[in-house]
Amino acid sequence: MPASERYRLALGRLLDLTLAGREPTEKIQLTADGTRLHWLTEGVLEVTPPVARDNRMDLLLSAGIHGNETAPMELLDALLSGIASGALRPACRLLFMYGNPDAMRRGTRYVEQDLNRLFNGRHAQAEGSEAQRANDLERLSAQFFSKPDRARLHYDLHTALRASALPRFALYPWSAGREHSEAELQRLEAAGIEAVLLYDKPGITFSAYTYAECQAEALTLELGQARPFGENSELDLSRLRLLLEALVEGREAELPPPDSALLRFRVARQVYKSSPRFQLHLADDVANFSPLRQGSLLAEDGSERWIVDEAEARIIFPNPKVAVGLRAGLIVVPA
């Protein structure tokens, strides 16, 4: 095998490198079609198409912000392998990011702190490796999105901890003065995403950061339930993969028409755990999007009571075990 082929494989296998905690000896390689792969730091690889093919789109794809969410890591691995082998010929600039390598190696959501609660400056009030990583990911994504007059898109790929009545859904951040884009919602629909949750307040997640600070279109995508590597075959991500391949190659128009309409919800309230006394009055195995009875007591935290005021409310990410100060669930309503 020629040396260039070995390097190609090394950088195209960013997931393996990251899981092994290995730094590649060659940080830059060119694929046979002239695409440049550049390893920037652990878990982060920039892909630059030849100038003649560049369609002026910058696409950030992140996964592994939570270390136990493997389906999105496998999806990014397949895309990057395709680019490295020449099967996919990028027309856009790409940044691949595996967010929390330490947690990925342990197979845990996080090591010390939930990385996805440390963006938009929160890392400055925290300590430890995840605070440092949030700072690094902000800097790297700001650099990536610093080129003028280019379309900017970020998908931060996750899986949920529990089952979901709608297994593939998106969360769309909010920023003052910006409207949620109808074109982005149509893209989600084409990708087989079944529902979108629209925020109406600023957030501290990775997609909230790139949306608010990098002026990117940015979404968190929830793709099924968290399972170990190799156990994701029941999850159908074929449409999302088609969309991502089409975006990479700049041929979005060739996607087949959507199977079903995207359901739209508004995040009505975020439920916070403010003390260790927090209690959630839901079954442990309740699925995401389960309906909440109007007037029922959802949670208590000492003297604080969370009553479901909203009609047609549903619960997302209920989790009484989160650290004190973090959100323990979202109440959503049809938008």
Ligand SMILES: O=C(O)CCC(=O)N[C@@H](CCC(=O)O)C(=O)O
């Ligand atoms: O299933 C759960 O409880 C959490 C799944 C997950 O990691 N979701 C993301 C959503 C981020 C967002 O609100 O945009 C998270 O909680 O960080």
Ligand SMILES: [Zn+2]
């Ligand atoms: Zn996650």
